[in-house]
Amino acid sequence: MKTHFIAIGGSAMHNLAIALKDKGYQVTGSDDAIFEPSRTRLENKGILPAETGWFPEKITADIDAVILGMHAHQDNPELARAKELGLKIYSYPEFLYEQSKDKTRVVIAGSHGKTTITSMILHVLNFHQKDVDFMVGAQLEGFDCMVKLTQDNDFMVLEGDEYLSSPIDLRSKFLLYQPNIALLSGIAWDHINVFKTFDDYIEQFRKFVASITAGGVLVYNEEDAEVVKVVEEAENYFRKIPYRTPEYEIVNGKVHLKTEVGNVPLSVFGAHNLLNMEGARHICHTLGIMDEDFYEAIMSFKGASKRLEKVERTDNGILYKDFAHAPSKVKATVKAFGEQFNKDKKYGFLELHTYSSLNPVFLEQYDHAMDGLDEAVVFYSEDALKIKRMEPISPELIRDKFKNTDLKVFTHAEDLHAYWNTLDKTQGVYLMMSSGNFGGLDLTK
Known part of the structure; x- marks a missing residue:
């Protein structure tokens, strides 16, 4: 071909x-x-x-x-x-469907957590040498390529994104996959440059649930009210499997999952990651992985790229980077970081980089997002605003929207870098949240 x-x-x-x-x-x-x-x-x-x-x-x-x-x-x-x-012109998701239409399609969707959940599923399947086709949006340890397509595999695991399919196909990507098995992790307004109202955004998820094949399976986060509402409103026939945050404890700085087979030590932390893990467990169960086998494999999962990923520094300072930029993701990540390092001085840096995060209307969603940090910093580039043809945003507006009068706000990379260089990275712990790179900041030294 x-x-x-x-x-x-x-x-x-x-x-x-x-x-x-x-x-x-x-x-x-x-x-x-x-x-x-x-x-x-x-x-x-x-x-x-x-x-x-x-x-x-x-x-x-x-x-x-x-x-x-x-x-x-x-x-x-x-x-x-x-x-x-x-x-014949295909969008990216349309072509993936063509490659998988004769397979059992497992689609992981949601405003947040979908990359991590997909990564967890693939990690477990890989650990137990269960071969599947897949597409995931982050680099994973043990995988050379983030897409795998074969003639022979029976299953394909797909990360389902609600963003547009192509310049000439304005449907959400995940509406093209027609899942046999699906997961819905959460709904929090995002991509406001495309979905102008929250209801318009939610409608994509209604359509996604409606696209599940007859007699299929939906694993869903019952702690998310919007998800529950969408599931309850669905009129098509599928089996519903709810999940919620499992019990856990932190012992000597390490998270232990409380399970029927005993305490399971993990390499990741944060309640949101454990919630993601529970969703992944249910999906793996539908694919024939027993709970004991799931826990055996998940102990070695260290996270998807840029999802609370520890950065190795030359000075041995403790620093994590995270792709978090949407408000719900920032809040969940900050909460997890605070819980894990509750006795340390915590520095948190957030770069407002996307169209949504720089929109004054959308900024309302960030209220108290950086609470719990001892030092909170927000960076956005005035030049980026000009390039995107957006109106200027004042540091005062940022502090007001974040409901944080002590928030440090930088609008020029050189000023941010100057402040960064005054900090002793061996003192305290650092959380760097961005889908950009903080104006070229080197996080390793």
Whole structure:
């Protein structure tokens, strides 16, 4: 099969391109910018474009599938050529469905926790040498590529994202998967650049639940009121399995899960991670993994990339980085950090980086998000606001929305870095929350 990727350099797109190359497909692609690690990984597979840019002449009549990434625009010249030739154009999730439509599809969805839960499931299955196809949004220990596609596997585990499928397909990605088994971890308004109201956002999850195949299974977080409401309103037939935070205790700084088979020591911490773990346990059970086997495997799970991930520093300071940027994620991460390091001085840094997090209306959601930290810092770039064509935001507004008068606010990277350099990283513990990089801050030293 001959495939061409428009915007091959994306974090998701390049993983799919590699998976198809490994499957024996002929793969080509284009992009106007390709960064690391995508560049090296594509180069190692022999599918890195010779030069950046868009080249309509690459689109030929013998291409079986054109896969369109969100980074491309509707007026992309390669897209125009593909339409002109009448080629089959797929979004990323649409193509994944085509690859898995004859398999049992397990889709993990929710505003938060979906990457971690998917990672936990894959870790357990890998530990017990249960081979499945998969797609997950973070780098995992023991996995070379974040997409795996085979001819023979019976199951495919998919991280289900509610964001748009492609520039020409404005459906939420997870609506294309038609799950046989699904999980819904939580609902908290996000992506307000696309979903202008909370009800519009919730509607995507209503549609997701409605897309579960007849007689399927839904594992859901019964501690989330919005999730419960969506599940109770559903009119289609499926089996419902609720889950909640399991009992645990912290002994000598290590979390122990209280289970019927005894206390299970874990390598991760935080009530939200244990809630995620309980959801993963139920999904693994539907896939034939008994509880004892689940606990045996989950003890060695160290977390998904950038999800409360410990950073090795040259000075042995204790520092964790987390992808948290949405309000619900920030609150859960700060709470977990405070519980784990309750006797230490806690420094927390948050970078407001996304369109939603920089929207004055959405900022209301961050009220008290940094409470529990001894030193709380928020950074956002005034230049980023200009690039996004957004109105200026004052530090005073940030403190007001966070309901924290002691909050330190920086709007220029050099000022943030200067403050960072005044801190002795061997004193106290540090939590760095961002989907960016704090203006190029080196967290290792």
